[in-house]
Amino acid sequence: MSTISTHLRNFKEPTKEQLTQLFFSLPIEPQTSEIQNNGKEKETKGSNEELERMEISAMLTLGVQGVEEPAQGKLYLIPPYLCFASHDRKSVRFTVPLCTIRRVERLNARAGVYALGLSLWHQMKIVVQLTSLRPTADLFCSLLRDALKAELQRGQMKLVKGFVKSCYSEILVAAGEEKEGEAKVEDPSPDSPDYMYLGGLGLKFKFPGDPKKLREASKTKLWTTYLKAHGRNLTLLRYPQCTRLVQVGLPNRLRGEMWETLSGSIYLRFSNPGAYERILEENKGRISTSTEEIEKDLHRSLPEYSAYQTEEGIGALRRVLQAYSFKNPETGYCQAMNILAAAILIYMAEEQAFWLLEVICDRLLPGYYSPSMHGTLLDQRVFESLVHKCLPIIHEHFQAVDVQLSVASLPWFLSLFINSMPMVFAFRIIDCFFCMGPKVLFQVALAILKINGEQLLQIQDDGGFIHLMRDYFASLGDSAHPASPDPRARAITRFQELLLVSFREFAVITDETILTERRKFRGEVVHSIESFSKRAAIRNLKTLERFTKDQAGLIYDALFKAICIIPPPATALPPPPLLTTKETAEERPETRIGLRTFKVFLSEICTWARSEKIVSNGFQQRVDREVAEHELIDRLFYFWDTSFRGTLSFQDIVSGLDGVMFNDLMENIEWFFNLHDKNKDGFLTRDEVLTLSESLLFIFRFEIGDAYLGAVSRFMSNAFEYGDALLPHPEGHDPEKDAPPQIESNQPYMNLATFRMVVLADEILESFFETDFSGTFRLEPVPMMEIPNSSSGIFGGLWSNITSDDNRKIFNKFTDEIGKSIGKHQVFHRPAIGKFTTLEEPKARESLLTPTMRRTASKASLKTPESPTDSSSEKSRPSESSLLTVDQGSTSTTSLASSMYSPMPSMFQAAANAAALMERTPFAIDDAKDDEDDSDLDSEIEDDGVMDEVDAFLEEHDSGVTDAERELAKDLINAEPVK
Amino acid sequence: MADAASGSTDRSVQVKLVLLGEAAVGKSSVVLRFVSNEFQANKEPTIGAAFLTQKCRLEDRVLRYEIWDTAGQERFHSLAPMYYRNAQAAVVVYDVTKASSLEKAKTWVKELQRQANPNIVIALAGNKIDLVQPSPSSSSPSSDAEDEADDATATPGEGAAEGGESLRQVPRDEAEAYAQEAGLLFFETSAKTGEGIVEIFTEIAKKIPIDQILASSRGGANRAGVAGGRTGGQQEGGVNLEENTAKGKDGCNC
Secondary structure (H helix, E strand, O other), rough: OOOOOOOOOOOOOHHHHHHHHOOOOOOOOOOHHHHHHHHHHHHHHHHHHHHHHHHHEEEEEEOOOOOOOEEEEEEEOOOOOEEEEEOOOOOOEEEEEEEEEEEEEEEEOOOOOOOEEEEOOOEEEEEEEEEHHOOOHHHHHHHHHHHHHHHHHHHHHHHHHHHOOOOOOHHHHHHHHOOOOOOOOOOOOOOEEEEEOOOOOHHHHHOOOOOOOHHHHHHHHHHHHHHHHHHHHOEEEEEEHHHHHOOOOOOOOHHHHHHHHHHHHHHHHHOOHHHHHHHHHHOOOOOOOOHHHHHHHHOOOOOOOOHOOOHHHHHHHHHHHHHHHHHOOOOOOOHHHHHHHOOOOOOOOOOHHHHHHHHHHHHHHOOOOOOOOHHHHHHHHHHHHHHHHHOOOHHHHHHHHOOOOOHHHHHHHHOOOOOOOHHHHHHHHHHHHHHHHHHHHHHHHHHHHHHOHHHHHHHOHHHHHHHHHHHHHHHHOEOOOOOOOHHHHHOEEEHHHHHHHHHHHHEEEEEEEEHHHHHHHHHHHHHHHHHHHHHHHHHOOOOHHHHOHHHHHHHHHHHHHHHOOOOOOOOOOOOOOOOOOOHHHHHHHHHHHHHHHHHHHHHHEHHHHEEEEEEEEEEEEEEEEOOOOOHHHHHHHHHHHHOOOOOEHHHHHHHHHHHHHHHHHHHHHHHHHHHHOOOOOOOEHHHHHHHHHHHHHHOOOOOOOOOHHHHHHHHHHHHHHHHHOOOOOOOOOOOOOOOOOOOOEEEEEEEEEHHHHHHHOOOOHHHHHHHHHHEOOOOOOOOOOOHHHOOOOOOOOHHHHHHOOHHHHHHHHHHHHHHHOOOOOEEEOOOOOOOOOOOOOOOOOOOOOOHHHHHHHHHOOOOOOOOOOOOOOOHHHEEEEEEOOOHHHHOOOOOOOOOOOOOOOOOOOOOOOHHHOOOOOOOOOOOOOOOOOOOOOOHHHOOOEEEHHHHHHOOOOOOOOOOHHHHHHHHHHOEEEOO | OOOHHEEOOOOOOEEEEEEEEOOOOOHHHHHHHHHOOOOOOOOOOOOOEEEEEEEEEEOEEEEEEEEEEEEEOOOHHHHHHHHHOOOEEEEEEOOOOOHHHHHHHHHHHHHHHHHHHOOEEEEEEOHHHOOOOOOHHHHHOOOHHHHHHHHHHHHOOOOOOOOOOOHHOOOOOHHHHHHHHHHHHHEEEEOOOOOOHHHHHHHHHHHHHHHHHHHHHHHHHHHHOOOOOOOOOOOHHHOHHHEEEHHHHHHOOO
16 A cells, blocks of 8 residues: 655766756756747757857956956856856856847957957946967857857847846836935835836735845845846846845845846746746646645645735645646645745745746755655755764764754755744845755754754753754844844844854855765665655555565565566556545555566566576676566466456565465465466366466476476376366267267366366476475565665675575586586576476477467367377377477577666765864854955945945955956956957 | 753653644644644644644643644655654544545554554544534534634535534544554544543543653653642543643743
8 A cells, every 4th residue: 555666766966067057057957848838949949959068267357347356267158058157166156048148249359368248138248258278269159159049049039128027126226227326225116117027925915024124225225236237137147245145135025036046947937938827727627636735735834924814825825836736746745835835925926936946846955845755854864964073062962862853954944944933034044045055054054053052962852952943043033142242243133143153164064065965875865765665565565464574575675676677657547436535546546566567576586487597607607687478477467466457566466475475285286276267267278278287387497307397298198188087978978989078178177176186196296386386486685776876786685696505506516517618608597496406418308389289279179189189198298209399498599688687886985075074163253354345335324234244244255366367357348349 | 941951840741742644634733722722823834743742730740741743744754753753642633524534544553553662652533523513503602713723724625514424434433443453542533622632632641651751761850841730620630721721822832
């Protein structure tokens, strides 16, 4: 009664290219839904993919003098985007869609200097000096030209104008220009004709927090200035000032748009116009598990915010969550997404929120909300490891009192602090999160623990931990230094202190740290999720039958491996709604495997369901295992499919195996009989007797020597002899004289008693059914499949399997052979039973049936001249030898071992150890000094202290630019374009 | 906070209790009814688990329940062990109007019996019986606000007004028989009317091996809140719900 998921195995480390895209917040995959809906788009997008990417060293200069220092870094052409990042990867960067580039010109500057002047939308000019060798620079230029041309052809350029109108920043800057000289920037009236921009529920229902306390006006003014000079929305250039302004908190009206811009979701919205509405339209009225779960939570998402007490707010929330679940059916809906969506909808319109949610779930918090929540579990593990490294004393104490960090920290990460601390503070963390990436969550979480370090060492249990954290969060608005004589220090709130500790002391936590740590623990987390679902699957079995829990575990392992190799059909159809209600069918999804997966599974635990070739070449031996194909295996599959659904559940398999693995002689004979009695009437037909013999031959196909072959042949002759003899004779006929009655091959022919008698007449068959047959089913530990990035070889256990007692004899035999012809390649089939190990002179093995005869046997009845004779063994012998040989000859066939069994090179995990994490800079709240000039600050806003706070985040940014370069950059700004 | 971390009463015993069950069966409502004896709009959406505390008097002892109210969504299942770890008691909730919720409850019981603390006291609670009681007038008179709050988590489309046995999908006998067989305490409850809620916690309190906990807990110094020295309740079984509610609000339920 549970699902078996192997998708965690499919995780691939992001490539370097993907990491770059991730860094620049670019969409990683083309929006598939979009492509399906628009054929024309598909073509043009296709051509985009052909456009080459390139990166080149460059120096970026802003077209307006004196605003920013030139920055050394790298320019990336990733059509349809142009990106730049300074060498330190954080101080200066931008991502601009190519379609916002209005003009590119080669600048006429000093000899040997290769510079391009780019005019961007928003009347911005930037200069990039390509500092590579000339041919490289030329190549870059030509690629850029091609990419721009493609964008022009796509008609993207035309879209920019309409799109930017949806952005509040445009209105902000325009208003700022109108009221040039006026000190106070007022928000444009919502009634003005310019009111086109997208906004959130906050516009109508008020934003959380007191605008005065939040110093909205000053922040807005600072942003207006910044956005004017550095571009905005699609063309925003991010200089250190941008990050600092984000760190002091975004102004409410601008917040939604800045989240979009900083997280990169704006590019998704830009390149998928109308997609949100379309998804909703196409799925109108659709009901799924996700939509039902969403309904339950709508009224539980930030219920204290007034908009969510109205249908307007609830409706928006419903649409955004549903649209996401329709677009991403695998993730669907996870609790906590409701809180995120509710939070971001305060600041942005539905369409914006939809794309932002997409970026959060896909890119920023990968796997957090998936059905297994593996991303959440992984990051909790990473967090624990970081606490261990950075705050060892706290870690030790938590270990000592057996408190799990996650009881408190899980919701921090899962809902971005929104339901942990007062919303105004959570939103400021979220500002930073979108600007600086997921590492922010770790930095803040570590800072929380560090700040509360002393009290944390007093806690004794989970409850105490939770209480302490609650009290701390409730006090975030208080002064961090209430007793300080310095009014400036007193003014610092505990929340400001938290951010300062986060970004100063835990600046060592970088994106790389997180990546490395995730890599380190992924295997462990995947393993624990898998073993959890294994335990659950076993626990949820209706019956274990006669198996122990451990044995059921072995069955599960084999099944799991088979599912890894051949995944079952994507969605097993729910059972016909005869007995179960639709509800239950949907809520208890169950993994059921098809025939192909079953074959792999059976090959794991049943010796005759696989063909194993032991290959020796004089230097090494290996076993190539193949999944066998035979009608017997199909038969077994349908035999176990007791509910006739064409698929098997874990329970079906356990019950099925139970039916064969614990049998004694008589039970085995009966089981085998029933397996071949298709219509379950208690009689085998002649055809079925033949099929049964074939099954036996299949099982014995690799046995050494002739013993089994002889046994089957005796079985057949006896079977037909007894069978015919026991047939009811028409009255008046003398059984001695008359030919046996003619009987159709599909008529009832042999009952169990007769079958039993025939089997017991043969010593070899008797012993086969007594012990050997059950013994061909072996529950052995399945070597665990490789979990991505763990270090053991894929089938590390296989070698030890070979040398198990069972097979050692065969091996000894073979070392002799190897001795004879050293270095010679040899292939040997491992027998399914392996009872007889004397290898006689290889001679042609005889089979009872030719392929032609099989056909006749199944179609025509056995009235054919061969069988209805007095069938003595004398007679049948010769006829056998005339038949084709099978099997032993196949040793020479070069069937390929399926590649999945070939050992993969074991991956050695880089033992990346961030020792640097241990270094901690002293807590320095008070020396938040002004490293850089703040002289041109508006005197008016000085007194409300925004800039004090901004300055607190100042860091030394070494742009790595020499004076000479600075000089050159200045020249370039004024340089004339080349004619 | 201070009382939580340091205060101690010799007689008070801390009991960790976890609530499990399918989504929307009313786990949070049960807890809210017990802790504050009223409904409110859900202030705290359950992410992972909500944490609440409530004191409870049993004869001369004060029990301090530390309640972990877990998220019901299936995908949070793998997080549950974190919360039922070391729990001394569990309340597994199902919805009497939804047969599948009892099935889910059974899997929880199985899981607890195999994975959790071996001495864990498990109670099975069939919630929302107000929906299946023949006369809707039986609901408490002062429940306007409560109705609204309850509906927040109630399955949409199920109105209390059209109550009646027809909505019931889980017969009392069946669930009770199962509970007996599995060795569980059994209750049918309504978080909306308050019916049966206190009894769950009282019966659990009686069944908990208090002395054992006292002996094994760290030096007997349980972090309990202010001494619960008030006595005299109308409730049977020694639980003084009214008093506890008041205390819960200013003392623990922070």
